[in-house]
Amino acid sequence: MDTLLTDIDFIDNRSAEQAACETKVSPETSTGNTRKLYIESYGCQMNFSDSEIVSSILLKEGFDTTSDLNKADVVFLNTCSIREKAEQTVRMRLSQINSLKKTNPELIVGVLGCMAERLKSKFLEEEKLVDLVVGPDAYRDLPNLISKVDDGDKAVNVLLSREETYADITPIRLNSNGVSAFISIMRGCDNMCSFCVVPFTRGRERSRDPHSILAEAQDLVAKGYKEVTLLGQNVDSYKWTSEDGKEYVNFAGLLERVALVSPDLRVRFSTSHPKDITDEVLYTIKKYENICKYIHLPVQSGNSRVLELMNRTYDRDWYVNRVDAIRRILGEDCGISSDMIAGFCTETDEEHQDTLSLMDYVQYDYSYMFFYSERPGTLAARKFEDDIPLEVKKRRLQEIIDKQREISYKRNLLTIGQVHKVLVEGPSKKSEEQLSGRNDQNKVVVFPKGNFKKGDYANVRITSCSVGTLIGEPVL
Ligand code: SAH
Ligand code: SF4
Ligand code: F3S
Numbered sequence: 001m002d003t004l005l006t007d008i009d010f011i012d013n014r015s016a017e018q019a020a021c022e023t024k025v026s027p028e029t030s031t032g033n034t035r036k037l038y039i040e041s042y043g044c045q046m047n048f049s050d051s052e053i054v055s056s057i058l059l060k061e062g063f064d065t066t067s068d069l070n071k072a073d074v075v076f077l078n079t080c081s082i083r084e085k086a087e088q089t090v091r092m093r094l095s096q097i098n099s100l101k102k103t104n105p106e107l108i109v110g111v112l113g114c115m116a117e118r119l120k121s122k123f124l125e126e127e128k129l130v131d132l133v134v135g136p137d138a139y140r141d142l143p144n145l146i147s148k149v150d151d152g153d154k155a156v157n158v159l160l161s162r163e164e165t166y167a168d169i170t171p172i173r174l175n176s177n178g179v180s181a182f183i184s185i186m187r188g189c190d191n192m193c194s195f196c197v198v199p200f201t202r203g204r205e206r207s208r209d210p211h212s213i214l215a216e217a218q219d220l221v222a223k224g225y226k227e228v229t230l231l232g233q234n235v236d237s238y239k240w241t242s243e244d245g246k247e248y249v250n251f252a253g254l255l256e257r258v259a260l261v262s263p264d265l266r267v268r269f270s271t272s273h274p275k276d277i278t279d280e281v282l283y284t285i286k287k288y289e290n291i292c293k294y295i296h297l298p299v300q301s302g303n304s305r306v307l308e309l310m311n312r313t314y315d316r317d318w319y320v321n322r323v324d325a326i327r328r329i330l331g332e333d334c335g336i337s338s339d340m341i342a343g344f345c346t347e348t349d350e351e352h353q354d355t356l357s358l359m360d361y362v363q364y365d366y367s368y369m370f371f372y373s374e375r376p377g378t379l380a381a382r383k384f385e386d387d388i389p390l391e392v393k394k395r396r397l398q399e400i401i402d403k404q405r406e407i408s409y410k411r412n413l414l415t416i417g418q419v420h421k422v423l424v425e426g427p428s429k430k431s432e433e434q435l436s437g438r439n440d441q442n443k444v445v446v447f448p449k450g451n452f453k454k455g456d457y458a459n460v461r462i463t464s465c466s467v468g469t470l471i472g473e474p475v476l
Contacts, residue, residue: 004402021295026065032062038072041246043080049182050196061143074108079115081197081374098129114201120158135291160203167212181457194311194379207240210249217261227266235269236276252280260287267291273444275314282329294442298339302358303351333442338367343393345384367404367425412465424456
């Protein structure tokens with residue numbers, strides 16, 4: 001299979017945390033607990049963040065995490081349903097894991113996350129060796145569900161909640177580099193993009209109490225973290241009112257409060273929705289040096305008719321207006337990235353050209369690019385025929401990818417000669433003598449190590465670049 005054409009999730013300038021189809025495995029922790037949990041997470045940052053909550057809940061129940069499948073008493077796959085391929089990957093992994101049961105019949109295998117929510121108890125029928133199926137809002141029930149399985153039963157809880165935000169649970173940071181962490185600020189999604197399974201797997205939108213968000217950010221600063229990313233499917237619709245009705249916080253207000261936690265703490269956020277991002281948010285980003293000048297603003301398509309079929313509730317002109325506002329308020333340097341879907345139902349070649357021309361207009365720093373994958377139960381699956389042949393979808397996707405590579409490189413060339421503030425994340429992939437980190441715009445910057453170390457801020461003059469990386473020298 002040509003991986004470049006099947007389900008391209010990124011071009012090579014995205015940081016590892018953002019890779020949409022990345023897999024993360026729990027690290028080794030040892031607090032002296034006797035049972036071992038191995039957890040493998042798929043999909044988006046929300047899922048990675050949820051795995052940290054799951055580990056926290058189970059730590060109190062006598063579990064340490066392990067990165068070694070063979071040592072595990074419980075194996076969880078935290079799954080994603082966003083595209084068919086994501087589900088296929090999980091099924092393949094499940095069959096591998098189930099073969100471990102032959103040598104260890106006591107092993108408990110559980111499926112968590114979006115696929116668990118979508119398939120519910122059908123999972124137990126389809127995958128006979130799965131013991132546990134738990135949806136994203138039911139993780140507090142895990143200790144009880146595991147004890148049911150210990151007693152020889154199968155266990156399912158896929159209830160969605162209108163309130164659950166896990167606000168009081170301090171996540172166990174899995175796979176964190178100790179510099180950067182995610183903070184979940186809301187759950188669920190109330191939009192109904194016709195292609196998207198998320199509203200079905202994650203339920204209604206709800207915002208987390210800002211006081212618990214701030215406490216989490218403060219705790220991270222105390223532990224030496226230098227960057228937080230506020231997570232939600234649509235962060236711009238964050239809203240919270242205190243029970244007595246006296247305190248109201250919207251996303252701009254939350255961003256400001258988090259920025260004030262420490263001037264040394266970088267603040268990022270994802271994902272912004274074009275219909276909801278306000279000038280107030282943009283002015284808040286401008287006001288604080290430590291809020292990164294980088295916005296992930298998925299467009300999906302550059303054609304207004306397709307956007308309407310997608311039920312995105314904005315058209316091309318609206319989107320262009322939001323991009324113009326970003327450039328006006330935050331300047332040409334502000335990083336902008338996007339998600340794009342090629343070959344949505346009934347999309348013509350001309351409409352596909354509109355996506356390419358919009359990319360030329362916006363000059364995205366990078367994009368996550370996919371071809372349309374029909375998901376059972378979504379509005380599009382019920383209302384439209386998935387009528388674009390696979391070869392056409394793949395060709396259009398490749399055109400989008402080629403265009404993005406060209407634009408990414410052009411945008412990177414513009415930085416040559418400039419000095420960028422880089423938060424060091426660790427040694428570069430290629431050499432221990434080089435460090436790697438990211439600038440404000442979320443671009444990876446590689447430079448000679450000198451006396452810098454992980455967690456430092458370094459001013460780096462950019463001297464050259466590739467499509468995915470900026471290369472430079474520290475300015476002392
Ligand atoms: N809440 C975010 C997106 C979350 S899903 C937003 O609204 O932008 C991440 C991306 O997956 C989407 O932006 C979309 O580009 C892609 N995606 C979602 N459903 C898809 C499908 N059925 N086929 C192909 N790509 C899809
Ligand atoms: Fe899916 Fe749309 Fe919600 Fe994003 S905003 S999660 S694409 S329904
Ligand atoms: Fe996948 Fe669920 Fe995230 S479907 S993209 S893991 S919200």
